[in-house]
Amino acid sequence: xxxxxxxxxxxxxxxxxxxxxxxxxxxxxxxxxxxxxxxxxxxxxxxxxxxxxxxxxxxxxxxxxxxxxxxxxxxxxxxxxxxxxxxxxxxxxxxxxxxxxxxxxxxxxxxxx
Amino acid sequence: xxxxxxxxxxxxxxxxxxxxxxxxxxxxxxxxxxxxxxxxxxxxxxxxxxxxxxxxxxxxxxxxxxxxxxxxxxxxxxxxxxxxxxxxxxxxxxxxxxxxxxxxxxxxxxxxx
Numbered sequence: 001x002x003x004x005x006x007x008x009x010x011x012x013x014x015x016x017x018x019x020x021x022x023x024x025x026x027x028x029x030x031x032x033x034x035x036x037x038x039x040x041x042x043x044x045x046x047x048x049x050x051x052x053x054x055x056x057x058x059x060x061x062x063x064x065x066x067x068x069x070x071x072x073x074x075x076x077x078x079x080x081x082x083x084x085x086x087x088x089x090x091x092x093x094x095x096x097x098x099x100x101x102x103x104x105x106x107x108x109x110x111x112x113x
Numbered sequence: 114x115x116x117x118x119x120x121x122x123x124x125x126x127x128x129x130x131x132x133x134x135x136x137x138x139x140x141x142x143x144x145x146x147x148x149x150x151x152x153x154x155x156x157x158x159x160x161x162x163x164x165x166x167x168x169x170x171x172x173x174x175x176x177x178x179x180x181x182x183x184x185x186x187x188x189x190x191x192x193x194x195x196x197x198x199x200x201x202x203x204x205x206x207x208x209x210x211x212x213x214x215x216x217x218x219x220x221x222x223x224x225x226x
Contacts, residue, residue: 042217094212101159
């Protein structure tokens with residue numbers, strides 16, 4: 001049971017480039033999330049999805065896009081990368097019932113130069 | 114939206130002593146308060162959570178207390194061990210939506226042998 005798998009683990013982008021961060025979970029969770037983690041700032045919710053075909057903005061969605069075509073996959077797209085998007089990105093998933101926990105992936109460290 | 118403040122930002126304790134981390138939240142409608150532990154190079158992992166209808170919850174050496182009136186909750190770790198060294202995050206649900214969490218900035222705990 002792999003849990004939540006994120007790829008790549010590390011990436012360096014040039015300003016203006018685009019990329020997709022991949023996230024897959026094999027726990028049949030209906031809820032999935034993307035967070036970014038900046039030093040001393042905790043985790044900020046970028047986008048989330050409550051099921052295939054349904055996505056919604058979190059706290060810091062600008063500069064990002066998501067899609068959820070299957071239960072398993074929730075990719076995060078960065079268009080026109082900017083230095084402000086340098087961060088560690090975490091994907092998470094949960095099964096929505098009261099009190100359930102969110103399972104996090106190992107993270108993707110992205111640097112925009 | 115929900116605002117979660119966490120203190121202290123760093124905490125150094127002698128092995129065997131107790132560690133206490135405190136968080137405050139702003140949204141009186143929040144009803145779910147998880148704590149996550151993040152080890153170096155890994156994603157956060159749930160260690161304990163509490164709901165608003167409970168004042169205290171224990172799990173072996175860790176406990177969480179909640180004061181809804183004052184809107185603060187705390188994590189207590191007793192008999193600390195070197196493996197407790199990590200970054201700890203508190204979180205609060207966004208109103209009654211358990212799946213949307215706002216995280217504190219994190220506390221780096223170091224247990225000295």
